[in-house]
Amino acid sequence: MSVVGIIAEYNPFHSGHEFLLNQARLVAGKDPIIVLMSGNYVQRGEMAIMDKHTRAEAALRAGADLVLELPFSTAVQAADLFALGGMDQLYRLGAETLVFGVENANLNFAYLGSKIAEIPQNHMDFNDYSQTYSTQYNQMVAREVGFEVNAPNAILGLAYSVANYNLGSPMKLHPINRIGAGHDDILKTTAAVQSASAIRNLLLHNEDKTQLSQWLPKEEAKKLMAQEIYPNWDLLYPFFKYRVESASLSELRDIYQMSEGLEYKFKQEIHLANDFTEFLRHVKSKRYTYSRLRRLSLFTLLNVTQDDMVDSFNDEKLILLGFSKRGRQYLKKNRKNFKTKIISKVDRREAKSGSLGLQVRVDRLFEQLMKDDQNFGQRPIEV
């Protein structure tokens, strides 16, 4: 038995995630499963398709014992920082084993993680401006470890492994073979497991939503079907365009990760682009991945500056979204020993700076679109 940690987005939570939780239960036994879940914004630089509280509840009903919110400053990051921030927090919460889904669980992640972590830093100073950082990183990893890792979950798994090694290997790594659809697979209506992105596509393209209940927990499917709005960049684009057009160059320059003169490119391309896809296509260069540019656009939309991110990093607190009975007991027993701060009730004074301040502020746009308050007045769900 072992306290299990999981890092997840659940955007939305579906039967594949349920399968992973069931596998995690075999590892945890009577110990709790702790989930660190992204809030209302996800790693690829977009708004989540449904609110964090509903997604957390679905995970709790499927066997998670604690669901805590991964702070924005870690959740909306490239794989390395996402993994490092998440692993660090899980370890502070007492997790002993990281359970994660991959395409091929036979890879020796601990070994690969240590190999990659030991690659000298100067091997990572890529100067080839004709390729994205992540392409060059993957090629370098391929050279160093002898084979190429390019399945999306394996890449993330490697990032967890590297982070774990860099943190002094506090956790055991327990990869589990994902079942059903691959990470970005399109919808196959006959399958019992769909990818989250296939489900989001179905919602965005307004197809028959009654199918959802095949792949999602009933309660979550019901809430999702009842939503008037499914957040996506097309919906956000008018706000984004307005912001880029009205911001000064120096304001754009202050945005987190606005580097190498991208503010000029943003200003230049925004006026003529009719939608977000067109904008991204025009801003895209060999140097940056779409994910990087989508995150940068999200930071711009949400007015997240370099200073905001540093303030948040330096003061990351975890909002408790919900718990089971086992989770509550675990919290009660261990809370005072955690090397991280857990927030059960977001307080207005505390939420003026740091990670809470940032989270409250970025959630405002989510609230504007979706109506329900996301932080103030919310309490953890008890399942």
Add this chain to the structure above:
Amino acid sequence: MSVVGIIAEYNPFHSGHEFLLNQARLVAGKDPIIVLMSGNYVQRGEMAIMDKHTRAEAALRAGADLVLELPFSTAVQAADLFALGGMDQLYRLGAETLVFGVENANLNFAYLGSKIAEIPQNHMDFNDYSQTYSTQYNQMVAREVGFEVNAPNAILGLAYSVANYNLGSPMKLHPINRIGAGHDDILKTTAAVQSASAIRNLLLHNEDKTQLSQWLPKEEAKKLMAQEIYPNWDLLYPFFKYRVESASLSELRDIYQMSEGLEYKFKQEIHLANDFTEFLRHVKSKRYTYSRLRRLSLFTLLNVTQDDMVDSFNDEKLILLGFSKRGRQYLKKNRKNFKTKIISKVDRREAKSGSLGLQVRVDRLFEQLMKDDQNFGQRPIEV
């Protein structure tokens, strides 16, 4: 005969404005009538109901000889700065007589203007925080000149008169009795002249638009009827809310006229207000008029800082929106002697700072809603 100057908004241009232009022609004779018109944002702190080019064209067809755009930094100001900036520019353009509409042209504006201008400055340092500045100003004027001026056009007329006096009385003042509806009168469908605000109300409340052609020049009425959108604060409110919620307090503090801690009030009230009227009502105090707060909201929406306004003031150029044959001849003959710069074609390099930079930037939101580019690629209309 006398070169006539008119300061106007034409929001929209209607038969009352036509009447005033006809009266102005009697004063001008064969000399030109120069109109300084607000652009796509008007004095009371809102977006104009239709674009500046169409409004300028209507004025030209009704007898104006030159229509130039009053820079944003003068157009969106309280009466005193609006009048001072406008009068100063008209005088630089060679205008000899200011023609303006009032409720009662029998008032001796030149005399009243000089009287008010001579009121010692310390009489205007109002410390009564329980009343708006403009209420206290009007009361003070009433005390000093012996009777109260409270009709909206008379107040503006007085502001012109004070400005003229302060500029050394370069222009003759020629008040003309307005005909038909008062400034803010509601629609009386049988009248031949409507107030601009009654016409805007009709458009916003989507009543029978075919009536428009009774009160507006045919071409303008046609364009107005064909518009898909009639700009108004309800339409702008989602952008405004998003901006206030996502801006930092220090960004709000930089906004022009954000004084006395209003940024906290903005942050506090924006979250719960469902529409702009509700927001204004909650922010309203005895200290500020609705117009002042509406302008402040507009500056916030358009991200106009104190620095932006100062830069614009110090470098005000006039965009030429259109001219008649007489206007063109006048320009040709006098342009090099004008003590102000006239812009026939907005150049990208020139439009990086100063009044052009600000105008191009604030017009971006207008363009986003109304689709047509307002500055780049536009040339003066020749009528």
